Amino acid sequence: MTDPAFALVERAHSIVDDRKLSTVAHWKDNHLGGLAIGHMPIYVPRPLIEAIGCLPVALFGGGDAIDIIRGDSYFQSYICHIPRSTVELALSGDFDALDGVLFPSICDVIRNLGGMWRMLFPKAYTAYVDLPQNFDRDIGGKFYVLEMRRIARELQERGAQPLDPDALRECIALENERRAVIAELDALRRAEPWRVKASEAYLIVRAGGAMETKSHTLLLREFITAVQQRTVRPIDNVRVVLVGSFCEQPPFALIRALEKSGCDIVDDDFQLGMRMIDGPIEIAEGEDPLDALARAYLDKGQETASRYIGDLIKGASLVRRVKECNADGVIFAAASFCDPALLDQPMIEAALTKASVPHTSFKFAENLGQFSVIREQAGAFSDAVKLWGAAS
Amino acid sequence: MNIHLSAGIDAGSSSIKVAVTKSRAGGEAEILSTAVQRIRRRNVFDVVKATFDEACATAKVAPENLCYVASTGDVDAVSFATGHFYGMTTHARGALYLLPEARAVLDLGALHARAIRMDVRGKVLGHRMTSQCASGTGQFLENIARYLGVPLADVGQLSRESKQVEEVSSVCAVLAETDVINMVSRGSTTGDILRGIHLSIASRLVRLLRAAGADGVVAVTGGLAHDIGLVASVEELLGEEPARAKKPMPKLHVRTHPMSMVAGALGAAMLGAFRYDQIERRKQRVGAQTASAI
Amino acid sequence: MSEQVDSHDQKDKSQQTQKRMIGEHFDKLARAKEDGKKVVYTFVPGNVTELLGALDLLPVLPEINALQSGMRKRSAGYIAEAEKAGHSEDVCTYVKCDVGMQKSGNIGPTGTKLPDPDLLLLSYTGCFTFMKWFEILKQEYNCPVVMLHVPYQTEGNITPEMRDYVTSQLERNVIPALEKVAGKKLDRDALAHRMQLSAKAEEDLVAVWESAKHRPSPIDGYFGGVYYVGPIFSSFRGSEDAVTYYRELREEVEQRVREGRGPMTPDGEQKQEKYRLVVEGPPNWTSFHDFWRMFSKEGATVVSSTYTRVGGLYDTGFRHDYRRPIDSLADYCLGCYTNLGLPTRLDLLERYIKDYQADGFLVNSVKSCNSFSVGQLLMLRKLEERTGVPGGFIESDLVDPRYFGKANIENRIQSFLQVLEARRGKGPGDPLPKRSEGKRALTLIDDQKAGGLP
Amino acid sequence: MRCVLGIDLGSTTTKAVMIDESGRMLGKGITNSRSNYEVACAVARIEAHTAARFDMLERALSYDPSAKAWLVPLREAFRFELFLDDLVDLRATIATNLEGSPYADNKALARAVTSVLDSVQENAADLFVAGAPRRSDFFRDIAGALFVAEAESLARVGVVPFESLVGLYDRAILEVETRLRPRDTKSLLLRAVARSVKMPELDGTSAQQHQRMVQMLEHAVCEATKEQILEIAVVGTGYGRQTLPFPKEAVRSEILCHGRGAHRVFPGTRTVLDIGGQDTKAIQVDDHGVVTSFQMNDRCAAGCGRYLGYIADELGLGLHELGPLALSAKKAIKVNSTCTVFAGAELRERLSLGQRREDILAGLHRAIILRAMSLLARSGGVKTEFTFTGGVCNNAMATKVLRELVDENYGTDIQLNIHPDSIYMGALGAGLFALDALAGDIPPLPAFVRDTRMEAT
Ligand SMILES: Nc1ncnc2c1ncn2[C@@H]1O[C@H](COP(=O)(O)OP(=O)(O)O)[C@@H](O)[C@H]1O
Ligand SMILES: Nc1ncnc2c1ncn2[C@@H]1O[C@H](COP(=O)(O)OP(=O)(O)O)[C@@H](O)[C@H]1O
Ligand code: SF4
Numbered sequence A: 001m002t003d004p005a006f007a008l009v010e011r012a013h014s015i016v017d018d019r020k021l022s023t024v025a026h027w028k029d030n031h032l033g034g035l036a037i038g039h040m041p042i043y044v045p046r047p048l049i050e051a052i053g054c055l056p057v058a059l060f061g062g063g064d065a066i067d068i069i070r071g072d073s074y075f076q077s078y079i080c081h082i083p084r085s086t087v088e089l090a091l092s093g094d095f096d097a098l099d100g101v102l103f104p105s106i107c108d109v110i111r112n113l114g115g116m117w118r119m120l121f122p123k124a125y126t127a128y129v130d131l132p133q134n135f136d137r138d139i140g141g142k143f144y145v146l147e148m149r150r151i152a153r154e155l156q157e158r159g160a161q162p163l164d165p166d167a168l169r170e171c172i173a174l175e176n177e178r179r180a181v182i183a184e185l186d187a188l189r190r191a192e193p194w195r196v197k198a199s200e201a202y203l204i205v206r207a208g209g210a211m212e213t214k215s216h217t218l219l220l221r222e223f224i225t226a227v228q229q230r231t232v233r234p235i236d237n238v239r240v241v242l243v244g245s246f247c248e249q250p251p252f253a254l255i256r257a258l259e260k261s262g263c264d265i266v267d268d269d270f271q272l273g274m275r276m277i278d279g280p281i282e283i284a285e286g287e288d289p290l291d292a293l294a295r296a297y298l299d300k301g302q303e304t305a306s307r308y309i310g311d312l313i314k315g316a317s318l319v320r321r322v323k324e325c326n327a328d329g330v331i332f333a334a335a336s337f338c339d340p341a342l343l344d345q346p347m348i349e350a351a352l353t354k355a356s357v358p359h360t361s362f363k364f365a366e367n368l369g370q371f372s373v374i375r376e377q378a379g380a381f382s383d384a385v386k387l388w389g390a391a392s
Numbered sequence B: 001m002n003i004h005l006s007a008g009i010d011a012g013s014s015s016i017k018v019a020v021t022k023s024r025a026g027g028e029a030e031i032l033s034t035a036v037q038r039i040r041r042r043n044v045f046d047v048v049k050a051t052f053d054e055a056c057a058t059a060k061v062a063p064e065n066l067c068y069v070a071s072t073g074d075v076d077a078v079s080f081a082t083g084h085f086y087g088m089t090t091h092a093r094g095a096l097y098l099l100p101e102a103r104a105v106l107d108l109g110a111l112h113a114r115a116i117r118m119d120v121r122g123k124v125l126g127h128r129m130t131s132q133c134a135s136g137t138g139q140f141l142e143n144i145a146r147y148l149g150v151p152l153a154d155v156g157q158l159s160r161e162s163k164q165v166e167e168v169s170s171v172c173a174v175l176a177e178t179d180v181i182n183m184v185s186r187g188s189t190t191g192d193i194l195r196g197i198h199l200s201i202a203s204r205l206v207r208l209l210r211a212a213g214a215d216g217v218v219a220v221t222g223g224l225a226h227d228i229g230l231v232a233s234v235e236e237l238l239g240e241e242p243a244r245a246k247k248p249m250p251k252l253h254v255r256t257h258p259m260s261m262v263a264g265a266l267g268a269a270m271l272g273a274f275r276y277d278q279i280e281r282r283k284q285r286v287g288a289q290t291a292s293a294i
Numbered sequence C: 001m002s003e004q005v006d007s008h009d010q011k012d013k014s015q016q017t018q019k020r021m022i023g024e025h026f027d028k029l030a031r032a033k034e035d036g037k038k039v040v041y042t043f044v045p046g047n048v049t050e051l052l053g054a055l056d057l058l059p060v061l062p063e064i065n066a067l068q069s070g071m072r073k074r075s076a077g078y079i080a081e082a083e084k085a086g087h088s089e090d091v092c093t094y095v096k097c098d099v100g101m102q103k104s105g106n107i108g109p110t111g112t113k114l115p116d117p118d119l120l121l122l123s124y125t126g127c128f129t130f131m132k133w134f135e136i137l138k139q140e141y142n143c144p145v146v147m148l149h150v151p152y153q154t155e156g157n158i159t160p161e162m163r164d165y166v167t168s169q170l171e172r173n174v175i176p177a178l179e180k181v182a183g184k185k186l187d188r189d190a191l192a193h194r195m196q197l198s199a200k201a202e203e204d205l206v207a208v209w210e211s212a213k214h215r216p217s218p219i220d221g222y223f224g225g226v227y228y229v230g231p232i233f234s235s236f237r238g239s240e241d242a243v244t245y246y247r248e249l250r251e252e253v254e255q256r257v258r259e260g261r262g263p264m265t266p267d268g269e270q271k272q273e274k275y276r277l278v279v280e281g282p283p284n285w286t287s288f289h290d291f292w293r294m295f296s297k298e299g300a301t302v303v304s305s306t307y308t309r310v311g312g313l314y315d316t317g318f319r320h321d322y323r324r325p326i327d328s329l330a331d332y333c334l335g336c337y338t339n340l341g342l343p344t345r346l347d348l349l350e351r352y353i354k355d356y357q358a359d360g361f362l363v364n365s366v367k368s369c370n371s372f373s374v375g376q377l378l379m380l381r382k383l384e385e386r387t388g389v390p391g392g393f394i395e396s397d398l399v400d401p402r403y404f405g406k407a408n409i410e411n412r413i414q415s416f417l418q419v420l421e422a423r424r425g426k427g428p429g430d431p432l433p434k435r436s437e438g439k440r441a442l443t444l445i446d447d448q449k450a451g452g453l454p
Numbered sequence D: 001m002r003c004v005l006g007i008d009l010g011s012t013t014t015k016a017v018m019i020d021e022s023g024r025m026l027g028k029g030i031t032n033s034r035s036n037y038e039v040a041c042a043v044a045r046i047e048a049h050t051a052a053r054f055d056m057l058e059r060a061l062s063y064d065p066s067a068k069a070w071l072v073p074l075r076e077a078f079r080f081e082l083f084l085d086d087l088v089d090l091r092a093t094i095a096t097n098l099e100g101s102p103y104a105d106n107k108a109l110a111r112a113v114t115s116v117l118d119s120v121q122e123n124a125a126d127l128f129v130a131g132a133p134r135r136s137d138f139f140r141d142i143a144g145a146l147f148v149a150e151a152e153s154l155a156r157v158g159v160v161p162f163e164s165l166v167g168l169y170d171r172a173i174l175e176v177e178t179r180l181r182p183r184d185t186k187s188l189l190l191r192a193v194a195r196s197v198k199m200p201e202l203d204g205t206s207a208q209q210h211q212r213m214v215q216m217l218e219h220a221v222c223e224a225t226k227e228q229i230l231e232i233a234v235v236g237t238g239y240g241r242q243t244l245p246f247p248k249e250a251v252r253s254e255i256l257c258h259g260r261g262a263h264r265v266f267p268g269t270r271t272v273l274d275i276g277g278q279d280t281k282a283i284q285v286d287d288h289g290v291v292t293s294f295q296m297n298d299r300c301a302a303g304c305g306r307y308l309g310y311i312a313d314e315l316g317l318g319l320h321e322l323g324p325l326a327l328s329a330k331k332a333i334k335v336n337s338t339c340t341v342f343a344g345a346e347l348r349e350r351l352s353l354g355q356r357r358e359d360i361l362a363g364l365h366r367a368i369i370l371r372a373m374s375l376l377a378r379s380g381g382v383k384t385e386f387t388f389t390g391g392v393c394n395n396a397m398a399t400k401v402l403r404e405l406v407d408e409n410y411g412t413d414i415q416l417n418i419h420p421d422s423i424y425m426g427a428l429g430a431g432l433f434a435l436d437a438l439a440g441d442i443p444p445l446p447a448f449v450r451d452t453r454m455e456a457t
């Protein structure tokens, strides 16, 4: 019997691998005058972009599929990989379908890449999205609302539709729906990880990066229905949470290798932007939906390395998540030279150690081709958890 | 308590190692047989089968009487395994069996070197391994030995006899060959050259051990454990360390065992028995629960 | 940014003044706890020293401590210490140096123990690592943090929204937090007075920078420059001491101009000005003097640099303004060099090259600092294109000696200076007759003529 | 005649280029680098001298257009004379070694050696005719191949063990190779003249014609060797600069030399890629040939010529066979391992999985060039005209992949130069630096080998 879920995964895989962005070009053909706006990880307010008739396109680097030649010439050896492949793709014309790119404020690399973009592609729309690190509604919230208005205005000057509160309300509702289905998928993964592999969920979620929200919700729904019909047996694996990969993504084969080495990844922070807001974006009675969008970011944004934690304790929320999804341990996998993730690492490890959560850490690059070391390490980790458990 | 017969198959990149053991729950185990075959250019699956059959025959155990066949090393090379354990886990377990006082392992194979820190049960606490570079591995030594026309088995002794070290300047396993060519033409003795190579590899291994946080007795496992020259070089460098170090470092003692090369297979076999027991007990527990529910 | 000026063969008055100021400051820090003084740790870019001063709070700048540790050859040990505690090899070495120093007893640059912070003032300007740094310190010291998020100047202008965001934070978060630690209200007049003093010193500093337009330049605007910015970037802006220091410095520099003298170097006065350079990027601190000598002994003077603008960009006209203190503090934070978008940085470099009539420019790309380094290779190309002046590129690190490859860097600097020489038409131009070749693909020349192998 | 010399002491080969005062390249020489750098330099230098004499000889004969045809057999004959000289040395060395060895009384072994050497001498003659397929020009390689072949056939009939014979050769060749013997070019040339006129190519000419030709050639030889070649300056460059047998003032970095050499030959060059045995360099030069930036990869064999050498060994192939084989690939299989040793293991693994040797080789070639491309990009990319230098130029697959990748990444209007003498670019650059020293009023640089009068003319 063929597995309908598998076919959906394959479809998602082909969208993820489509570096020429042909689905985006296709969308533009069907939406005359619509703009396709790329954005770097991790978070931008996608409902806003959709509300002004644009297609947000999440850009996640080049993975392991492309040879980096020119991209390398702009970055010193000690800089992470994602900007290289992003530049390589752009210089190869793979981003020709895009009308602009947003660079959210997640680290110095992405920020400066935005500056480079202005110099390399002066004709494209390039914007830096300064996400607030002040979470007071009247200070950071106000600033963020103005920041979003600026972007909407600038895009309007380039042909996008004017920002209409009703349209935004509708897009927020669509986003909430998607978030709810993703949450459902996440819950399913936690309950029966053998039913849906993390690598599959990865593709299904990531494919949405270049889709309209409502089509993505549809794909997600279809997938959930399909996997529920699978007949599969549980496997004797350990349950892990994988964190650190919020920006540059590990090569797909690496996720598979981790699964093969005896780990069920029951939670992760891949493509965190798609799940950045914890829960629905609530619009209060009579509230400007833009304020609601900002408020959701301020109050419900997930903890991650590029977000200031204020008075909280680093790692505490991860420990909570580990408990919630009944995981046996944590794998911290960060991109090499990723300052935000790697500076977080010792604090997170300390919190995990304190809470007696077994953990292991390694670094990767998106174009890594050899996983033997990582597989051995993850394998030794899963062996240890399996044979001796957490209480050690 | 039950007695379990189990086998471990360590599928390495250069050779296949198999061990058959008889264990009692609680960890006591007895080695019934071991077998090693080099792959050379043969089909890996065939070699695995042949080595496994050889070990079973020596142990006089029929394969169907094994409660668990555990693979380690290459996951895909053994099609008939009950379960798989990773190299670090099995080497740690095997090393602990061979040398119970060991709290660290230096596993030296054909294409990798790993330093592992473990607890009394053989649980991996920390580790460091070489990854993309062959400059500290068995293949490197094999290449040099082939170039010098020395059988692998003689390498260690020749190096031990050396009086004068030839320093190898290159860090690269391949470029070092040029150094070796030059040494040969200068008329250096084979032993001196080998010792130079050994010391160069050993310095990397010592760094690995330190980075892994090793302390106390270090068991050397893997094929290179047979290379007494390399082991002596590691000892030598460890001995020189305190003089150079600014801060006191944990004292390390390296040990080998005649069966070091099969440590991985041995560990796998024993862990297989352990796991079998664990699963059986869990089954019984679940069974008991179900029974009481009824 | 150091009191270590001992290698100069004669000490100018200004240097003595600076040395005294620094000495007194660290004495104060050492006595802080017994004197009941409160201590605030903060960063150089976007520092609001006038506010701290007006509230009688003592600033500590971990970046300066880190660079001092680098100069005093302590950093390697500190970094090793931090890496042992689980910090990655890949990240900014300032952070690791600071963490290592803290773990090794927190002994400051003058050998006395630094007081623990009562507050971490996270002036989040131009660098994302700052946030991580203080998150880490917060856990190490278990003390409160106040965040001042300074938005990034992408387009090279300060919008009212940005200014408003910063001033609201200053008024509603930062000042209350500082007042709480200080145990008193901010005296706005005292603040205004300090800002007046700041502006005075800033005026003199700009005059010092501009003196490099003379030939020969009386100053080295990079290696020497880091000493000149010490007081104004760190704890002394807005103090009478700083005013005195910059007045003295300006007088000395003007005197050198009148006498037609070149800059001081670690080996005394530089006699010849063979090359005028503009430098982008921070220096290396672990081999600071060796690094400097690589330039000075070849007769290369750095006439202007961007690193000396990280703690404020005054030569484009900005001054602290006592009439609108909070607004101007916000403008100051927003205007630091690393808070500028790459195109703006490029414009500034171009201006320096032209205004200071540089023969070449050099990028020192440091491994630690993504804020500086990402994009420098593109800047190099664009600058060459725009100015026609040759650019050089070297790589090192701030305080991790493992990344300072002396021979390699020296090699590169020498090759670069050779290029400058050649561009002037005095170089090893090719004495051989030129021949032009055929079309693309495998072009061959007749090798028998050139004496083929028998 | 006054001239200067540039020497590039590479990790694999040592190259020398001789330039006269007008900037004309007079001659070039190459030899394999040995443990003894001084010898390697001296041999390369002698070869350059010899080449210069041939150049002069050619000029001395330029009045006769038909003389060109005679030069070819003359060159071969000359090479053969050198070979014979070396062989005499080899014979003597083996004899001496044998005497002092435990086998001194082993008459069978002595006889066998003599017979092997005799047939080496006999068989070698066939290799020194115009157009003969010679794997290498180095004595070690030619003699070695012949010796091994002969020893094998003797061993097969059970006369003496193969190992003992080859052992004798291996030991002796090291000595012969590192022994500098003065070369009397004139008498060698005269001997070569006598030999060449007997060569089969010149059959069919009458005795009279022969006679005339001999006279003409002998006269030209005397003419060409009359003038003294005075070395005014020497500049050295190459790998492991600290080991170079040159005074510090006479050493220039390889980067500068390769840049300058390539620029001299192709003045439009703005980018140079040099892939040698143990390092790869990407160099940008300005319109004067002055280096503006560079990137270099050394200390790791992945990405250098040695990588291909290792792979060739792994497959039991000669270096020169690698490229042509890879060219016949249907596709390039992506190789995941970066490390040379791991790539070798991966190659074995893939072969055992039944993948085609050619296709894996194509992937391996692509891998090494990709690494070079990334160095190139880091050094500033490829702008207009691009020159490829170093030994790996001799590999047709490497050059093909390079061409493709340059086209793909920098457009098809980039001119890519590959000179048959690419391997000499570093030496040429060094020579040009020596010429600078000559042009300026800098005192002549001290000679580099202790025995400066090696060429007894
Ligand atoms: N008797 C010996 N003396 C020295 N080295 C040996 C000996 N036997 C094996 N080796 C070395 O051990 C290596 C193989 O070790 P092994 O642990 O089997 O590696 P793997 O598991 O990767 O196949 C070979 O590369 C060889 O260099
Ligand atoms: N005939 C040949 N065919 C293919 N490759 C060759 C040939 N000759 C040399 N090479 C390549 O060139 C490399 C040596 O290059 P070379 O420039 O001589 O190095 P170096 O300057 O370091 O001595 C060898 O490692 C080999 O890969
Ligand atoms: S991987 Fe890390 S350092 Fe690189 S761009 Fe992403 S967040 Fe920044």
Ligand code: SF4
Pocket (backbone or CB within 6 Å): C063, C092, C093, C094, C095, C126, C127, C128, C129, C130, C338, C368, C369, C370, C371, C372, C398
């Ligand atoms: S990244 Fe740069 S600006 Fe930020 S702390 Fe490090 S050195 Fe300073």
Ligand code: SF4
Pocket (backbone or CB within 6 Å): B132, B133, B134, B135, B171, B172, B173, B174, B175, D299, D300, D301, D302, D338, D339, D340, D341, D342
């Ligand atoms: S240095 Fe040598 S051994 Fe190490 S990766 Fe490179 S080629 Fe392999």
